[in-house]
Amino acid sequence: MHVVVCIKQVPDTTNVRINPKTNTLMREGVESIINPFDEYALEEGLKVKDSLGARLTVVTMGPPQATVILREALARGADDAVLVSSRAFGGADTLATSYTISMAIRKACGGKTPDLVLFGKQAIDGDTAQVGPGVSEFLDVPLVTYVQALRLTADGAYEVDSQMDDGLHVVQGKLPAVMTVVKEASTPRFASLAGWMKAAKAPITVLDEKAIEADPIRIGLKGSPTKVVTIFPPPVKGGGEKVDARENAADGVKAIVEFLEKKGLVK
Amino acid sequence: MSEVIKTDVLVIGAGPSGLATAISIARKAKAAGDEVPRVVVLDKGRSLGSHVLSGAIVDPSGFTGLLTDEEIEKIPCDAKCVKESFRFISSEKKSSKIPWVPPMMSSEGYPIVSLTKLVAYLGGIASKEGIEIYTGYAVTSLIEEDGRIVGARTGEKGLDKDGKKKSNYLPSEEIRAKVVVLAEGGAGILTEKLINEKNLKGVRPQTYAVGIKELIDVPAGTQTAGETMHTFGYPSDMGTYGGGFVYHVSETQVMVGYVYALDYRKAEKDPYRMFRQFKATAAVASHIKDGKSVAYGAKVIPEGGYYAVPKTYYPGCIIVGDGAGLLDSLRIKGVHISLQSGQAAATAILAELKDGKGLETYPELLKQTSGWKEMKRVRNVRASFSKGMPVGIMAAGLAWMTFGAFPFWRVGGCDEPDHEGLKKFDENAYKKEMASDVEASPVQPDRLTDVFMSGTNHEENQPCHIKIKNISKCAECKEKYGAPCMRFCPAEAYRYEEGNMQIDFSNCLHCKTCRIKCPMENIEWTFPQGGDGPRYTRM
Numbered sequence: 181m182h183v184v185v186c187i188k189q190v191p192d193t194t195n196v197r198i199n200p201k202t203n204t205l206m207r208e209g210v211e212s213i214i215n216p217f218d219e220y221a222l223e224e225g226l227k228v229k230d231s232l233g234a235r236l237t238v239v240t241m242g243p244p245q246a247t248v249i250l251r252e253a254l255a256r257g258a259d260d261a262v263l264v265s266s267r268a269f270g271g272a273d274t275l276a277t278s279y280t281i282s283m284a285i286r287k288a289c290g291g292k293t294p295d296l297v298l299f300g301k302q303a304i305d306g307d308t309a310q311v312g313p314g315v316s317e318f319l320d321v322p323l324v325t326y327v328q329a330l331r332l333t334a335d336g337a338y339e340v341d342s343q344m345d346d347g348l349h350v351v352q353g354k355l356p357a358v359m360t361v362v363k364e365a366s367t368p369r370f371a372s373l374a375g376w377m378k379a380a381k382a383p384i385t386v387l388d389e390k391a392i393e394a395d396p397i398r399i400g401l402k403g404s405p406t407k408v409v410t411i412f413p414p415p416v417k418g419g420g421e422k423v424d425a426r427e428n429a430a431d432g433v434k435a436i437v438e439f440l441e442k443k444g445l446v447k
Numbered sequence: 448m449s450e451v452i453k454t455d456v457l458v459i460g461a462g463p464s465g466l467a468t469a470i471s472i473a474r475k476a477k478a479a480g481d482e483v484p485r486v487v488v489l490d491k492g493r494s495l496g497s498h499v500l501s502g503a504i505v506d507p508s509g510f511t512g513l514l515t516d517e518e519i520e521k522i523p524c525d526a527k528c529v530k531e532s533f534r535f536i537s538s539e540k541k542s543s544k545i546p547w548v549p550p551m552m553s554s555e556g557y558p559i560v561s562l563t564k565l566v567a568y569l570g571g572i573a574s575k576e577g578i579e580i581y582t583g584y585a586v587t588s589l590i591e592e593d594g595r596i597v598g599a600r601t602g603e604k605g606l607d608k609d610g611k612k613k614s615n616y617l618p619s620e621e622i623r624a625k626v627v628v629l630a631e632g633g634a635g636i637l638t639e640k641l642i643n644e645k646n647l648k649g650v651r652p653q654t655y656a657v658g659i660k661e662l663i664d665v666p667a668g669t670q671t672a673g674e675t676m677h678t679f680g681y682p683s684d685m686g687t688y689g690g691g692f693v694y695h696v697s698e699t700q701v702m703v704g705y706v707y708a709l710d711y712r713k714a715e716k717d718p719y720r721m722f723r724q725f726k727a728t729a730a731v732a733s734h735i736k737d738g739k740s741v742a743y744g745a746k747v748i749p750e751g752g753y754y755a756v757p758k759t760y761y762p763g764c765i766i767v768g769d770g771a772g773l774l775d776s777l778r779i780k781g782v783h784i785s786l787q788s789g790q791a792a793a794t795a796i797l798a799e800l801k802d803g804k805g806l807e808t809y810p811e812l813l814k815q816t817s818g819w820k821e822m823k824r825v826r827n828v829r830a831s832f833s834k835g836m837p838v839g840i841m842a843a844g845l846a847w848m849t850f851g852a853f854p855f856w857r858v859g860g861c862d863e864p865d866h867e868g869l870k871k872f873d874e875n876a877y878k879k880e881m882a883s884d885v886e887a888s889p890v891q892p893d894r895l896t897d898v899f900m901s902g903t904n905h906e907e908n909q910p911c912h913i914k915i916k917n918i919s920k921c922a923e924c925k926e927k928y929g930a931p932c933m934r935f936c937p938a939e940a941y942r943y944e945e946g947n948m949q950i951d952f953s954n955c956l957h958c959k960t961c962r963i964k965c966p967m968e969n970i971e972w973t974f975p976q977g978g979d980g981p982r983y984t985r986m
């Protein structure tokens with residue numbers, strides 16, 4: 181069984197500041213990390229590796245610095261890592277990204293489709309949640325999104341709990357499949373020091389547009405119909421009104437009801 | 448059981464001293480035409496530099512012999528010290544310039560840096576030399592066999608708050624090394640344990656100060672990059688060694704810090720409040736006008752100087768940098784001595800790896816460094832300050848002028864550890880202090896806002912790493928000293944109420960003030976999960 185996990189390098193938002201003049205990220209001192217949701221996808225992949233002896237490949241598309249997150253994935257137990265990297269991929273939107281990643285996955289699997297491809301629910305910077313579904317289309321493999329529990333047997337039969345707005349969907353099927361994974365699935369493991377030492381020396385496959393045999397007009401800016409017009413931080417919301425009802429609950433309730441009436445929300 | 452990791456050299460701590468040791472080993476080996484030994488550097492911070500904090504005006508003498516001219520040129524630094532002043536602050540409003548400063552106190556031309564960035568830079572150089580650096584691993588114990596340190600163990604990860612294993616439990620790992628280098632910085636846990644257990648203590652016990660610092664953004668066009676100011680006096684009491692600094696690291700950023708000696712006697716003192724009072728003085732306010740604090744942190748400084756330096760060698764193991772108290776406590780400069788100690792260490796280590804002996808020459812090699820000579824020269828100054836600021840300032844001047852010949856005897860003072868000698872809590876003095884609170888503003892955030900800006904973070908579901916040895920002693924302490932932990936902790940981690948001690952360990956900045964100053968010696972600081980703690984990016 182071959183499992184591929186797609187991970188994205190994102191800025192660590194716990195430390196991000198926005199430049200108020202240009203509205204762009206101030207990257208000074210901002211670390212890059214594995215997209216937090218991808219850590220859950222990686223952990224699901226590692227669990228499949230542990231329980232069924234699957235081979236686990238991690239793939240990222242990004243600049244050469246993105247090797248750091250690939251090494252971290254190797255340190256945690258992934259078998260091999262692929263960096264999809266070239267200037268030609270720059271400025272890709274979700275469509276071009278999905279196309280590029282799907283071509284890279286095929287290439288990394290010797291032209292075949294892997295049994296299972298895992299994605300995070302969404303990237304914390306782009307936030308579109310489109311790349312997983314996009315890759316599923318390009319690979320022509322069934323998709324299950326928002327997976328919070330995966331039960332898989334060696335013959336490829338699976339049952340997953342998928343978190344949907346109307347409740348938990350229990351989906352049964354047979355591999356191949358593309359899945360996007362949510363936080364509730366698991367607690368990501370730590371990399372051991374010995375694991376890091378091995379990962380630091382492990383080879384990383386680098387694939388560019390030629391290696392993945394991409395159609396040049398479907399990658400990078402050229403392959404991206406989306407146009408970013410402007411980027412801005414959401415306006416700061418006002419503090420709201422506080423009703424102090426510690427002394428007198430009845431007055432507090434009255435104040436809230438009056439407030440809602442004024443807004444026309446209750447009659 | 449996980450596999451045992453084997454290396455030639457294990458360096459514990461990736462601060463300036465640890466990284467200098469590593470870089471110097473690689474470079475000296477190459478220069479001698481030898482194979483570079485395997486050197487593994489471990490740090491508990493999440494990434495390189497996230498647990499270091501400094502001023503910092505760096506005396507460039509430390510880079511000599513370690514870095515190439517080109518590398519020195521490229522040190523991350525936006526400004527060199529162009530203008531330097533020393534002021535005595537007598538009150539909130541008043542201060543006066545100290546007219547004459549011994550020329551050797553001068554830092555003009557020295558780079559002003561963020562130590563976090565400098566450490567990241569040195570880490571990059573080390574990696575290129577083939578040094579292996581791993582962050583996010585706390586080393587929690589040393590391994591000793593037949594009277595020799597032969598390795599160390601990392602801390603486990605993934606324990607829950609009751610100490611039970613979680614699903615992501617990671618066991619401790621064992622590393623065997625021919626040489627172990629302790630580069631833990633001030634008040635290093637393993638270092639202190641070794642010093643105590645092996646009786647490596649110096650002539651005097653180590654004495655510390657806590658340094659509290661903010662990075663403040665100021666509007667462009669209002670300040671001069673490279674301007675620096677050092678202050679003495681208010682808000683410190685005359686009996687305590689204390690002072691502040693203001694370094695304009697760039698045109699739009701100022702580093703403001705306050706340093707307060709932990710041998711202070713007045714239990715009601717609160718160094719963090721003093722830091723804010725310091726910022727509110729007229730002397731400082733003009734430097735940070737219309738500014739906004741953007742980063743915060745705290746760390747202890749070993750100030751004992753020459754007489755407090757422990758024996759720096761034990762079979763299999765040596766101590767470098769602040770962990771050995773290698774700091775000029777008059778100038779509060781330690782980076783250059785750390786770098787020099789690392790270079791001295793490298794020579795001894797390479798000899799040891801070659802012939803199985805040579806490590807014991809490290810203390811001698813250390814004595815040949817210019818940093819050591821400087822420490823010797825000011826050896827009596829810190830103790831003189833324990834007799835009050837005026838005596839100290841006089842002693843400082845005399846020591847410099849006479850190249851340390853005066854005073855020629857060992858001045859008394861600083862003879863007891865910092866936790867001793869605290870006076871009874873003075874309710875009235877405390878109330879008076881509380882009344883003079885500084886109002887909150889962008890440039891004067893409150894303590895918890897500051898803690899937030901340190902980026903400190905600890906997984907909540909893990910055992911509390913700050914341990915109270917005997918809770919009944921806290922009641923006694925509250926009665927006598929008014930629970931000083933609630934004030935000396937710059938991160939507000941302690942709250943003692945109605946016989947109950949609540950510790951917000953997630954706030955902890957790893958500064959170690961608590962284990963140094965707790966008058967009951969009742970606080971044990973253990974390592975939280977590796978990678979947890981402050982996330983300094985520009986300290």
Ligand SMILES: Cc1cc2nc3c(=O)[nH]c(=O)nc-3n(C[C@H](O)[C@H](O)[C@H](O)COP(=O)(O)OP(=O)(O)OC[C@H]3O[C@@H](n4cnc5c(N)ncnc54)[C@H](O)[C@@H]3O)c2cc1C
Pocket residue numbers: 186187188189215217218221239240241242270271272273274275277281298299300301302303304305306307308309310311312401404406407408
């Ligand atoms: C015109 C244009 C220009 C752009 N320019 C830039 C730019 O210069 N710099 C920039 O950072 N962004 C740029 N973007 C944004 C970029 O398109 C998206 O970040 C990217 O397509 C992924 O979408 P997402 O972040 O919403 O990921 P999601 O769809 O939310 O991600 C879902 C999952 O897909 C996987 N995944 C996503 N991206 C990758 C990846 N690169 N490698 C491996 N797995 C991945 C992960 O598993 C992730 O959890 C640009 C977009 C447009 C339209």
Ligand SMILES: Cc1cc2nc3c(=O)[nH]c(=O)nc-3n(C[C@H](O)[C@H](O)[C@H](O)COP(=O)(O)OP(=O)(O)OC[C@H]3O[C@@H](n4cnc5c(N)ncnc54)[C@H](O)[C@@H]3O)c2cc1C
Pocket residue numbers: 459460461462463464465489490491492496498499500501502503504505506562584585586587630631632633635636637658659660704706746747748767768769770773774779780781782783785
């Ligand atoms: C407020 C302040 C201002 C200062 N100003 C100046 C100045 O202007 N100029 C100057 O030259 N010096 C200054 N200093 C002193 C200077 O910062 C120190 O001398 C120097 O940082 C010491 O370097 P070090 O490598 O010994 O220790 P540190 O810089 O403290 O580094 C030690 C490292 O070891 C890690 N570590 C510790 N224990 C373990 C463990 N068990 N396992 C794993 N990792 C561990 C820590 O996380 C840390 O990263 C100042 C200090 C302070 C606090």
